[in-house]
Amino acid sequence: MGMEDTSENNLSEAQSNLEREEKQSVQGYIAIKGTRNGLLLTLEPETPFSELLNALSYRLSEAPGFFRGASLALDTTRRNLRISERSQLEALLANYQMSVTPLEQTPTAKHNERGVISSSDIGSDPFIATEITSEQTQANLLDPRDSDDTLFLRRTVRSGQAIHHASNIIILGDVNPGAEIVASGDIIVWGVLRGMVHAGYPNNENAIVCSLLLAPVQLRIAHLLSRPPDGFQVQARPEFATIKNGQIVVEAWVNGHGRTVRK
Amino acid sequence: MDSRVITITSGKGGVGKTTTTANLGTALAMQGKKVAVVDSDIGLRNLDAVLGLENRIVYDLVDVVEGQCRLRQALIKDKRLPELYLLPAAQTRDKNAINSIQMEQLCQQLRQEFDFVLIDSPAGIEQGFRNAIVGADEIIIVANPEMASVRDADRIIGLVEAAGKPEPRLILNRLRPEMVKRGDMMDVADVLEVLGIDLVGIVPEDELIIVSINKGEPIVYEKRSRAGSAYINAAQRIIGKEVPLEEVEEATTFMERLRRMIGFGPPMAEKRVRS
Numbered sequence: 001m002g003m004e005d006t007s008e009n010n011l012s013e014a015q016s017n018l019e020r021e022e023k024q025s026v027q028g029y030i031a032i033k034g035t036r037n038g039l040l041l042t043l044e045p046e047t048p049f050s051e052l053l054n055a056l057s058y059r060l061s062e063a064p065g066f067f068r069g070a071s072l073a074l075d076t077t078r079r080n081l082r083i084s085e086r087s088q089l090e091a092l093l094a095n096y097q098m099s100v101t102p103l104e105q106t107p108t109a110k111h112n113e114r115g116v117i118s119s120s121d122i123g124s125d126p127f128i129a130t131e132i133t134s135e136q137t138q139a140n141l142l143d144p145r146d147s148d149d150t151l152f153l154r155r156t157v158r159s160g161q162a163i164h165h166a167s168n169i170i171i172l173g174d175v176n177p178g179a180e181i182v183a184s185g186d187i188i189v190w191g192v193l194r195g196m197v198h199a200g201y202p203n204n205e206n207a208i209v210c211s212l213l214l215a216p217v218q219l220r221i222a223h224l225l226s227r228p229p230d231g232f233q234v235q236a237r238p239e240f241a242t243i244k245n246g247q248i249v250v251e252a253w254v255n256g257h258g259r260t261v262r263k
Numbered sequence: 264m265d266s267r268v269i270t271i272t273s274g275k276g277g278v279g280k281t282t283t284t285a286n287l288g289t290a291l292a293m294q295g296k297k298v299a300v301v302d303s304d305i306g307l308r309n310l311d312a313v314l315g316l317e318n319r320i321v322y323d324l325v326d327v328v329e330g331q332c333r334l335r336q337a338l339i340k341d342k343r344l345p346e347l348y349l350l351p352a353a354q355t356r357d358k359n360a361i362n363s364i365q366m367e368q369l370c371q372q373l374r375q376e377f378d379f380v381l382i383d384s385p386a387g388i389e390q391g392f393r394n395a396i397v398g399a400d401e402i403i404i405v406a407n408p409e410m411a412s413v414r415d416a417d418r419i420i421g422l423v424e425a426a427g428k429p430e431p432r433l434i435l436n437r438l439r440p441e442m443v444k445r446g447d448m449m450d451v452a453d454v455l456e457v458l459g460i461d462l463v464g465i466v467p468e469d470e471l472i473i474v475s476i477n478k479g480e481p482i483v484y485e486k487r488s489r490a491g492s493a494y495i496n497a498a499q500r501i502i503g504k505e506v507p508l509e510e511v512e513e514a515t516t517f518m519e520r521l522r523r524m525i526g527f528g529p530p531m532a533e534k535r536v537r538s
Contacts, residue, residue: 068357097356160306162355177317178308178354196320217318227318230342 029055032072039072045079050149053088057151057163060096064161067096074100088149088166095162150185157181157195177217183207196220199241210240210253224248266374269381269501270399271434272423274415276386278407279436282472282482284383285313286491287403289481290498292347296378299338301350301369303395304385305360308352315342315479316349325353328365334372343484348377358391370398379501388422396423402431403463408438408449413457420460432461434497437468451508464497465509466490 029044029052043052060067072093074081081089090100150168157163157171159178168185179195181187186208187199193211198220200207205222215234218227219241226241226248228234238253271284281304288300302310305325311317322337327350334350341347350373353360373380384395396402402423406416416433423431435454442448451465469490475482482491483498489509496506 095355097360160354180355218320225321 030059032059039067039070040075041072042075043079043081049081049085049088050151053092053149054152056089057092057153060092060098061153061155061161064096067098070096070098072098072100084166091164091166095164151183156191159195175211175216186210205243208240208242210238212238214239214241214250219248219250221248266377267379267401268370268374268399269379269401269403270384270396271381271403271405272384272392272395272419273386273405273412274388274392274419275406275412278405278412279466280386280405281309281313281383282476283403283405283434283436283466283494284381285310286481286483286494287498287501288347288379288381289314289341289344290483290495291379291381291501292341292344293483293495294498294502295346296502297346297376298379298381299348299350299373299377301373301380301382302352303366303382303391305352305391306354306357307385308354310383311339311349311351312479313476314349314481316351317479320351323351323353324369325356325360328361328369334369358385358389358394361394362390363394363397366394367398388418392422393426396426396428399428402428403434404431404458404460405434405436406454406458407436408443408451408454410449413449413454417458420458430460432463433458434464434466435462436466438465439468462508463500464493466493466497467509 029047031042031044033040033042041056047055074089093100149166150170151163151165152170152172153163154172156173157175157179159176162180162182163169163171164180164182166184168188169181169183170188170190171181172190174191175181175189175193175195175197177194180198181189181195182198182201184201184204184207185199187197187210189197189209189211191211192213192215193209194215194217196218197209197216199209200222201220203222207221209216209219209221213234213236215228218225220226221241221243224243224247235252239250240253241248241250243249271280271287273280281302284300288298292298300310300314301324302308303324304310308323311320316339319339322332324337326332327334327337338348338350341349370380370382382395382399385391404416404419404423406412420431433454435451438451439448443450451462455462467489469482469488471485471488472482472490475485475488481494482488483494485491493509496509499506
């Protein structure tokens with residue numbers, strides 16, 4: 001089918017792209033090798049998982065077109081992942097429509113079956129904003145904000161790009177219209193927020209969204225959804241959005257007021 | 264079923280497919296028809312913004328196709344017209360997120376609910392285009408009176424016929440009467456001579472279109488706009504009403520017409536554009 005062709009094209013492009021990157025050796029924590037049957041991801045054993053995730057996220061975001069739709073085998077001979085780590089990894093890959101394939105399907109790695117996560121281990125539901133009222137089982141932390149796996153992105157998130165993360169997301173840059181940011185925890189944008197954001201996905205009502213200039217197409221927290229009223233004038237000041245009395249409320253981030261959201 | 268599924272396509276980008284879809288959809292709904300406009304440009308959606316419905320999107324076409332939500336949950340009701348609905352495209356996916364079979368099933372579903380289903384096609388002739396036409400009963404091609412657009416339109420006509428669809432009809436968009444008059448732009452006859460298909464409408468170039476897109480208000484609401492009235496007329500013709508085609512020369516000033524009438528004006532410009 002046509003789908004197959006595309007992913008193979010992507011793959012060969014991704015490989016040539018990777019070769020270039022390998023020389024630069026920007027991120028040492030993760031290694032993505034192109035094999036004839038797909039990509040093989042190896043994670044550095046000593047590095048904290050959040051840093052691995054950030055490195056992978058950065059690597060993927062640099063060439064989203066190359067990785068999109070590719071299948072990825074995960075080599076865990078050097079590092080085993082916890083369940084929550086697996087689901088976060090899969091959530092990240094889902095943003096690029098990437099799937100994790102069992103290594104044994106790739107003939108080149110047949111001798112290396114041990115210690116490999118198969119797709120059935122991980123579960124079939126990718127972390128995608130499907131139904132905002134649905135129960136989320138994989139993020140079963142009490143408050144996702146307590147997790148230290150905050151995703152830090154130092155770039156502009158553009159139209160068509162989706163960042164989904166099972167904890168907090170901090171973006172040093174702008175979020176443009178058509179971009180989508182979904183976090184189980186807080187979303188902080190040190191820049192202009194014009195895209196769609198969903199904090200506290202799916203049901204964490206304590207989550208907040210804050211930004212230097214808050215002008216989202218749509219703002220969602222937990223199960224609530226809000227959009228600016230027609231003719232709405234954007235305030236050129238830092239603001240934060242929280243849930244108060246069952247409603248999403250946007251307030252200026254001024255002396256003292258910001259303290260209330262940090263409780 | 265007398266429901267009609269019409270795909271608006273062009274081959275070339277930037278000729279006005281999305282603007283045409285939004286305005287024909289709005290004009291048909293103004294006539295009391297129940298209309299769904301579908302954005303099939305997955306990954307480069309714009310129809311939502313042209314209709315001013317961008318901030319109401321929760322689910323999209325890909326969610327429907329993948330069974331993440333029901334069709335009714337994804338359909339967005341228009342701000343003004345109670346009988347107009349938008350099915351938005353997904354922005355964070357690409358054209359390969361859906362296939363022709365799924366798209367055909369979606370069209371069948373939409374048929375049950377609507378008098379008219381207008382599908383805004385992406386530019387190009389690849390999977391996205393094939394998805395856009397697969398479920399259509401009729402195809403409307405949007406072309407501009409310039410060579411590249413007309414050549415692409417011709418290519419599309421061939422592909423549409425090869426797909427076993429009836430002969431497409433044409434909306435000639437962004438015509439500039441003063442340029443035609445000077446002989447610097449292909450006129451309606453030049454374009455029709457190449458393409459040889461029926462005309463649904465002639466839409467003049469209009470600065471107000473850009474304003475309308477920025478505001479998210481279709482141009483058919485703008486009484487002053489000649490492009491707006493051209494779209495309203497085109498919608499009438501789609502319904503089957505007899506509306507005479509727009510006169511290209513109407514941009515001439517009153518004085519020019521007067522001079523010409525009494526025989527002192529310059530002769531009508533000869534066509535210098537070769538087809």
